[in-house]
Amino acid sequence: MSDETLDLPVIQRVLxxxxxxxxxxxxxxxxxxxxxxxxxxxxxxxxAHALNLSQAEVRGVITFYHDFRTAPPARHILRLCRAExxxxxxxxxxxxxxxxxxxxxxxxxxxxxxxxxxxxYCLGACACSPALExxxxxxxxxxxxxxxxxxxxxxxxxxxx
Amino acid sequence: xxxxxxxxxSVARAxxxxxxxxxxxxxxxxxxxxxxxxxxxxxxxxxxxxxxxVETAEGRQGFGPVAAEDVAGLFDALTAAxxxxxxxxxxxxxxxxxxxxxxLLFARAGITRPLSLDDYRNHGGFEGLAKAALLEQxxxxxxxxxxxxxxRGGAAFPAGIKWRTVRDAPAVQKYVVCNADEGxxxxxxxxxxxxxxxxxxxxxxxxxGLAVGASKGYxxxxxxYPDAVHALNEAVLLAREAGYLDTTGSGVAFDLEVxxxxxxxxxxxxxxxxxxxxxxxxxxxAKPPLPALEGLFGQPTLVHNVLTLASVPIIxxxxxxxxxxxxxxxxxxxxxxxxxxNVRYGxxxxxxxxxxxRELVEGYGGGTSSGRPLKAAQVGGPLGAWVPxxxxxxxxxxxxxxxxxxxxxxxxxxxxDDTLNMANMARFALQFCAEESCGxxxxxxxxxxxxxxxxxxxxxxxxxxxxxxxxxxxxxxxDTMQYGSLCAMGGMTSYPVASALKHFPADFGLASPEAAQ
Numbered sequence: 001m002s003d004e005t006l007d008l009p010v011i012q013r014v015l016x017x018x019x020x021x022x023x024x025x026x027x028x029x030x031x032x033x034x035x036x037x038x039x040x041x042x043x044x045x046x047x048a049h050a051l052n053l054s055q056a057e058v059r060g061v062i063t064f065y066h067d068f069r070t071a072p073p074a075r076h077i078l079r080l081c082r083a084e085x086x087x088x089x090x091x092x093x094x095x096x097x098x099x100x101x102x103x104x105x106x107x108x109x110x111x112x113x114x115x116x117x118x119x120x121y122c123l124g125a126c127a128c129s130p131a132l133e134x135x136x137x138x139x140x141x142x143x144x145x146x147x148x149x150x151x152x153x154x155x156x157x158x159x160x161x
Numbered sequence: 162x163x164x165x166x167x168x169x170x171s172v173a174r175a176x177x178x179x180x181x182x183x184x185x186x187x188x189x190x191x192x193x194x195x196x197x198x199x200x201x202x203x204x205x206x207x208x209x210x211x212x213x214x215v216e217t218a219e220g221r222q223g224f225g226p227v228a229a230e231d232v233a234g235l236f237d238a239l240t241a242a243x244x245x246x247x248x249x250x251x252x253x254x255x256x257x258x259x260x261x262x263x264x265l266l267f268a269r270a271g272i273t274r275p276l277s278l279d280d281y282r283n284h285g286g287f288e289g290l291a292k293a294a295l296l297e298q299x300x301x302x303x304x305x306x307x308x309x310x311x312x313r314g315g316a317a318f319p320a321g322i323k324w325r326t327v328r329d330a331p332a333v334q335k336y337v338v339c340n341a342d343e344g345x346x347x348x349x350x351x352x353x354x355x356x357x358x359x360x361x362x363x364x365x366x367x368x369x370g371l372a373v374g375a376s377k378g379y380x381x382x383x384x385x386y387p388d389a390v391h392a393l394n395e396a397v398l399l400a401r402e403a404g405y406l407d408t409t410g411s412g413v414a415f416d417l418e419v420x421x422x423x424x425x426x427x428x429x430x431x432x433x434x435x436x437x438x439x440x441x442x443x444x445x446x447a448k449p450p451l452p453a454l455e456g457l458f459g460q461p462t463l464v465h466n467v468l469t470l471a472s473v474p475i476i477x478x479x480x481x482x483x484x485x486x487x488x489x490x491x492x493x494x495x496x497x498x499x500x501x502x503n504v505r506y507g508x509x510x511x512x513x514x515x516x517x518x519r520e521l522v523e524g525y526g527g528g529t530s531s532g533r534p535l536k537a538a539q540v541g542g543p544l545g546a547w548v549p550x551x552x553x554x555x556x557x558x559x560x561x562x563x564x565x566x567x568x569x570x571x572x573x574x575x576x577x578d579d580t581l582n583m584a585n586m587a588r589f590a591l592q593f594c595a596e597e598s599c600g601x602x603x604x605x606x607x608x609x610x611x612x613x614x615x616x617x618x619x620x621x622x623x624x625x626x627x628x629x630x631x632x633x634x635x636x637x638x639x640d641t642m643q644y645g646s647l648c649a650m651g652g653m654t655s656y657p658v659a660s661a662l663k664h665f666p667a668d669f670g671l672a673s674p675e676a677a678q
Contacts, residue, residue, distance in 0.1 A: 125172045
């Protein structure tokens with residue numbers, strides 16, 4: 001676990017930047033997550049104070065939205081689209097392949113912290129289904145072979161010390 | 162000098178457009194040929210992506226889908242006999258899929274560079290704003306009303322009435338909010354427009370701001386569309402530099418801000434979206450009060466989908482009558498339909514209302530990509546009904562679809578072949594609702610979970626009497642959700658469920674005649 005106090009300058013900068021922003025909580029949470037990688041628990045009291053909200057209100061918002069994380073993410077985040085268009089082109093078969101190849105459930109993270117699996121419902125690539133997003137990059141017209149190669153790429157890279 | 166065009170659309174990139182552009186520039190360098198590679202928006206002919214276009218005296222010649230490996234051979238062909246290359250498509254604008262469309266909103270798609278103000282202006286951009294700026298507010302509102310434009314987000318409420326309500330509401334501060342939370346799976350027109358022609362949306366919002374007296378606009382984009390967020394942010398900066406947006410009050414007193422959602426489907430519901438913009442959980446508000454009177458931060462707010470706002474510059478530039486000449490009945494103008502799923506030629510088809518679903522799925526789409534029999538098409542996103550081929554001759558018109566117990570929604574059409582199990586899809590619709598419900602009203606919050614359990618019991622049982630009981634229970638539950646939910650999320654989850662049960666009882670292990678009741 002990292003020392004969350006190290007992130008406080010980032011958080012303070014974000015809060016200062018949004019001092020005048022109306023309805024600032026989502027932009028603040030996005031900016032903190034972009035800077036730190038997640039929303040550290042230590043940030044909650046400061047956010048609440050800056051926006052004149054209760055900590056419960058801030059936590060309520062963090063937990064409501066799927067995008068916000070309260071723990072450091074895996075090195076790679078793989079989001080396979082599981083909506084209707086991709087399902088009609090074999091997304092569920094690909095999902096089963098992923099679970100097998102990685103030994104993970106739909107929301108799981110591999111023990112070595114290499115990959116997190118997250119379902120997503122539509123990437124707007126429906127005319128080229130099935131699709132996934134790997135670390136922010138969309139890949140469409142997936143085949144089992146391409147999926148396997150993308151996953152291997154995530155697993156094989158040298159781990160940072 | 163060879164002038165080449167490669168889309169920078171995120172889905173074209175997802176199938177290799179960046180690699181294509183890189184390979185083209187590397188090969189040109191190797192051959193010492195001078196090239197210009199323009200990164201344009203996408204034509205929306207997605208089965209041809211990555212689509213390479215080459216400027217010629219006759220027009221743009223197309224090649225697609227081009228992989229990076231094809232580039233060397235293509236260069237050979239370009240100097241010898243381009244038309245004989247196996248990937249040659251001829252003149253892009255003569256491809257029947259495209260030439261038969263009626264592109265108003267997507268008139269610039271695939272032609273212009275998304276962030277070039279010059280390209281935008283050279284292709285009719287800001288003509289609508291120039292005309293609107295000469296009119297009184299009431300005249301602009303009247304033009305929107307006369308055009309017959311209805312909300313393109315799905316509800317199809319007459320846009321002009323909203324404009325009039327916001328305009329007439331007395332307030333110091335009013336807002337225009339663009340609902341760009343295109344969460345409906347199977348739809349991608351908003352994404353294409355924001356990535357590919359962001360100034361059109363900005364122009365539409367400026368006109369809306371002038372007409373209703375709002376000085377501030379927000380575009381709320383879903384986080385799953387990072388390329389759209391980037392394009393809009395850049396376009397807003399460029400528009401501001403060029404003087405189209407202004408907060409100082411010296412020019413146009415309207416400014417825009419792009420806000421990013423955070424992965425909550427319910428924030429596509431307008432009141433949940435407003436809550437989210439205010440920095441709260443995306444919980445649906447009870448109506449009334451209408452957002453037009455008490456919307457963002459309690460002020461009168463015009464909330465519209467991307468395509469609704471983007472239609473406005475066209476209406477202003479060409480006139481309300483021009484716009485209402487497209488379409489049928491009370492469904493006027495054009496709708497960019499989005500063909501997706503198990504379809505051979507997936508893409509964007511902008512046509513006037515009134516063509517049939519069959520023309521769309523079989524004509525444009527060319528049937529299933531698997532070559533297996535067509536089973537159904539889900540029209541209007543995840544909350545739309547599954548329509549069986551027997552109803553494919555229905556014209557795409559808001560009222561005609563409502564009469565079927567279906568909806569056109571945002572124009573998404575997801576095609577399925579006979580391998581897709583509709584009981585699973587019904588269960589998925591309920592599961593999706595359970596995951597994405599904001600939790601405010603009981604039919605949606607509890608009904609979705611109970612519904613999944615009923616479908617599970619129904620599928621698992623081998624006792625016909627028990628199955629029939631569960632099917633009745635499911636009908637009953639659909640009824641409760643449809644009529645008892647606070648918003649369309651719970652209310653319309655019944656559509657895919659009830660339509661699957663009605664048209665595909667065998668998938669639930671039910672005998673046909675009984676379940677068809």
